[in-house]
Amino acid sequence: MLSITDISVRIAGRLLIDHSSVQIVPGARVGFVGRNGVGKSTLFHAIRGDLPTESGSIALPPRWRIGSLAQEAPDGPESLINVVLKADLERDALLREAETAHDPHRIAEIQTRLVDIDAHSAPARAAAILSGLGFSTSDQARPCAEFSGGWRMRVALAATLFSAPDLLLLDEPTNYLDLEGTLWLENHLANYPRTVIVISHDRDLLDTSVDQILHLDRGKLTLYKGTYSSFEEQRASRELLDAKHAKRQADERKRLQDFVDRFKAKASKARQAQSRVKMLERMKPITALVTQDVHEISFPAPEKLLSPPIIAVDDVSVGYEPGKPVLNRVTLRIDTDDRIALLGSNGNGKSTLVKLLAGKLAPFSGKITRADKLSVGYFAQHQVDELNLDGSPYDHIRKLMPEAPESKVRGRVGAIGFSGKAGDTLVRSLSGGEKARLLLGLATFYGPNMIILDEPTNHLDIDSRAALAEAINEFPGAIIMVSHDRYLIEACADRLWVVANQTVTAYDGDLDEYRRMILSANDGRPASRERVKEQPTKPERSRNEKRTSPRQRVAQAETEIERINGIIAKIDTALALPDIFTRDPKQAAQLTKARAGAERALQRAEEEWLEASAELDEATN
Structure with missing residues (x-):
């Protein structure tokens, strides 16, 4: 307790x-x-x-044991899967000791404990957690240093969850x-x-x-x-x-x-x-x-509502490197009062799509038509880096209203949630939620016809999120949002678009159906020691796993087979002692149990090797 x-x-x-x-x-x-x-x-x-x-x-x-998310993201040349596996300190220490142990009694203790903590299923559990957090099987084999800070924080979360x-x-x-x-x-x-x-x-x-x-x-x-x-x-x-x-x-x-x-x-x-x-x-x-008033959030209405559609995209391909489109053959339209939430895992192109809609990214091919005098407000968390840390909310608003009288500027600063002395607080001293409020105020300052919100709820507390939902619903223009907050999507969005497989498609179901679809993709993959034994011996491979090259899977399986054979050899050496069953029957039973567990792990690794080898032969013929 x-x-x-x-x-x-x-x-x-x-x-x-x-x-x-x-x-x-x-x-x-x-x-x-x-x-x-x-x-x-x-x-x-x-x-x-x-x-x-x-x-x-x-x-x-x-x-x-207390576990919490590391303050700094992991880094370095080690693969993601190994970073996560090493978070189980006991398993890692036992495996390292198993490589050098020679005393039969200690070998028995090590192998029995490895079986007790289900060490042989650890790679599958670690892979399941990484997969659930958005990493494909090929990603899991890549060095940690290749990923951005946000993705490496996901690795840190995966390691914390894996350590259980x-x-x-x-x-x-x-x-x-x-x-x-x-x-x-x-x-x-x-x-x-x-x-x-x-x-x-x-x-x-x-x-x-x-x-x-x-x-x-x-x-x-x-x-x-x-x-x-x-x-x-x-x-x-x-x-x-x-x-x-x-x-x-x-x-x-x-x-x-x-x-x-x-x-x-x-x-x-x-x-x-x-x-x-x-x-x-x-x-x-x-x-x-004691009522703790929440500063309301409001978006200034556009001066003029435009005729629909305000944006029409026809057969557009877009990306960052010519010849390598992130999105391909996209056709869609956005009307004056649309409330659209974008779904789809990170890396599938949601940010690319919103940059296209915001006019920050030109298409490779196809046609994009915008309503005359269309103005777009664009909010993204990375814009925090663009704020002047030594300036105040008042300074940021004054820059947008250079000729306005003091009272009018102060009124506008107060309208975005920084009344009185709060308006003069340096940005470096603001909380994450206050910076988000400032960014929202700056992004929508001129009353845009369409507002794009990319993860606007980070650092906002529950009441502020409710205020944001109210502001979105009261805004008369169009809203495009990317958010991990299901409450915000359900409260505001009336259309769902899924960004996946290099395209954008309308999703006809609701978020409950989408949730069931996402979770069903992870069924059959073990995620904790306690539940691993309830899973099938050979989990069904996800669509991301198929992207891993057969040659890489063959090499991984061969390494695992070699490692497990080494463990079995040491157990057999201990079991070969002439008097072990009479002198220490309990230890003999533990060794026998450990060998059975190792045999099962070996069988799984050999099946994986056979399957990968067959795919490799087929690919090379």
Whole structure:
């Protein structure tokens, strides 16, 4: 059990957690929520022991392993699959020791433990996790250094999940994922066999993957049973009740104070007045709901609505290198008030499509027609790098309104969520959510006819995401969005386009159907030690696996066969000792069990070799 008892945590003089307690039982899946900046990540630091508490204590079972996402993305020449496999420190250490061990007793212990932790299925489990997070089988064999920072953070997430710690701490894990990866992660966490606490502002993840909600508000931790939707209902009821109690107490305090004020000067009533003063002093105030207003998000309406279609794309091919189109033969149209969400795994061309629509990328061939005087607002998270870190929101808006009076500029700065002194805060001091708000305000400043939003919810809390959905629905122009937030898509989009296989197609189903389709693509692939034994001996190969060259698969299988044969040889040497079955029957049984497990692993590797060899022969003939 994770036991947090009466802790207080202070950062830079600011009290974030104030004498708060909570107990989390083993196996609980907990969503950790609260406004940005209240101290959720700080509590994770305290649980890991990276940050001392001012008072109180945090206790964990002595053998529990804590796992959390690395602060820095992995890098270097090692392949993705090996980076993930090495995250299981025990398996990695045992395998290295197995290569040099000669003592029969130690060999037996090593091999038995490897069987117990299902070490032989580890490559399949690691591959399943990487596949779920968007890496093809050929990608998994590539060096980590070849991938961008965002993709390497996915590798870090895969390594954390593969290590299967007793307490899994995840801080906004979907920020680096697309919708498909998020759907897979939701399903993975929903079936996680140990304790998990996940900080997230994704409503669907909190409704799908957890069974408890931990809420941090005004320095206090409160644990609620159920999903996020249940939490919202419980909290609303609780706050309503608190408000009623607070009003009742305020009325009682007023009555007592009126009595004191009226009779404190009368000798005959002095004793009663004094007793009421003591009652007032003993009365513990009930804190009613303190409304923390969310700055609304609004998009300025275009001056003139254009006649449809505002964009027509006819048989277009587009990409970055001539002769190598990312999208091919694309035909589509966008009307004045369309609400379109783009689906499809990262790398399939969603960003290429939005750059084409935004006019930032010219087509190789085909025709693209835009309405006269069409203006497009384009928001993408990477634009944070384009902000002036030493400038303020006011400075950024002033640059767009050089001739406007001060009051008008201040009004516009306030309209995008930076009223008063907040407008003069340097960008380098803004939170991720505040930077996102500033970018949204800048991207839509001139009232575009169409707004393109590429992952707009990163760093926005749940209430701000709801404000964004409201702004999208109130905007009279067209919206094209790419988002891993299912709530935002369901709340705003009325058309779904799938970007895959070098083209764009309309999707007639809803997101529930799309989710089932995505998850079914991962069926039959083991993802954890606990569930691997329920899977078929030979998982069905995904379409991405077929892209790996047969020659590469043959080489991988041969390496695995050689490794397993080495293990079997060492076990046979130990079993050949003349008195092992009489001297230590328990150890002999363990060795026999270990050999059977190795034989099964060898059989799988040989089957893979035979299949890959047949494909190689067919390809070369």
